[in-house]
Amino acid sequence: MTSRKEHWENIYKTKDHKKVSWYQESPEISLELLSKIHADSSQSIIDVGCGASVLADKLIEQGYRDITLVDLSEEALSTIKDRLGNEGNIPSYLSQDITKATFINTFDIWHDRAVFHFLTDLKDRKDYMLTLSKSLSNNGRAIIGTFSINGPNACSGLDIVQYDEEKMKSELSSGLQLVDSVISLHNMPSGAKQEFMYFIIEHKDT
Numbered sequence: 184m185t186s187r188k189e190h191w192e193n194i195y196k197t198k199d200h201k202k203v204s205w206y207q208e209s210p211e212i213s214l215e216l217l218s219k220i221h222a223d224s225s226q227s228i229i230d231v232g233c234g235a236s237v238l239a240d241k242l243i244e245q246g247y248r249d250i251t252l253v254d255l256s257e258e259a260l261s262t263i264k265d266r267l268g269n270e271g272n273i274p275s276y277l278s279q280d281i282t283k284a285t286f287i288n289t290f291d292i293w294h295d296r297a298v299f300h301f302l303t304d305l306k307d308r309k310d311y312m313l314t315l316s317k318s319l320s321n322n323g324r325a326i327i328g329t330f331s332i333n334g335p336n337a338c339s340g341l342d343i344v345q346y347d348e349e350k351m352k353s354e355l356s357s358g359l360q361l362v363d364s365v366i367s368l369h370n371m372p373s374g375a376k377q378e379f380m381y382f383i384i385e386h387k388d389t
């Protein structure tokens with residue numbers, strides 16, 4: 184059986200990352216939500232399952248310097264590093280499975296677009312939420328984008344879990360609180376649309 188890492192490594196090695204269904208020329212909704220939570224470029228931010236997303240490029244443009252990029256795929260991380268050129272040394276790159284990751288530092292902002300929804304096993308979701316609550320600073324915010332209950336039920340050949348507010352609330356571990364949610368339509372390179380729901384989650388030390 185193909186492991187999770189092999190699956191994603193194979194995607195980025197064999198496909199043009201600008202043609203995959205989740206490709207965005209610009210991560211507008213993420214930038215809007217960062218602005219909505221009053222994120223500041225002096226804050227630390229982690230993009231979980233960043234893939235080859237240009238979010239890091241935009242954050243650097245906005246003055247962020249404490250950026251951590253995590254993805255299972257080394258190929259995806261290299262795509263970002265190569266694209267950033269001289270600024271490629273600004274982010275920290277970690278090729279890790281987020282359900283098994285541990286971080287030395289905490290982060291002010293946690294961003295995840297289309298990663299948590301791949302966790303179909305309860306244990307993986309519990310591990311993810313535990314890592315999130317341990318890794319987010321007190322009053323830190325997480326922005327988690329998943330397919331909504333009107334969205335697709337699979338992506339990249341893998342089953343996903345769709346979320347609405349109630350379902351997301353039921354996943355949150357102690358100290359994490361859902362504060363807002365937003366529906367957003369993603370225009371795929373094919374021209375079709377996918378409905379996402381983005382959740383803003385706050386961490387309060389218990």
Ligand SMILES: C[S@@+](CC[C@H](N)C(=O)[O-])C[C@H]1O[C@@H](n2cnc3c(N)ncnc32)[C@H](O)[C@@H]1O
Pocket residue numbers: 187191192205206207231232233234235236253254255256259279280281282295296297298301338
């Ligand atoms: C649908 S893509 C989204 C990529 C990116 N967030 C974006 O918006 O363009 C999902 C990404 O999550 C990564 N991924 C999937 N499961 C993961 C896990 N358990 N830990 C870390 N990364 C993971 C994949 O390698 C892939 O890059």
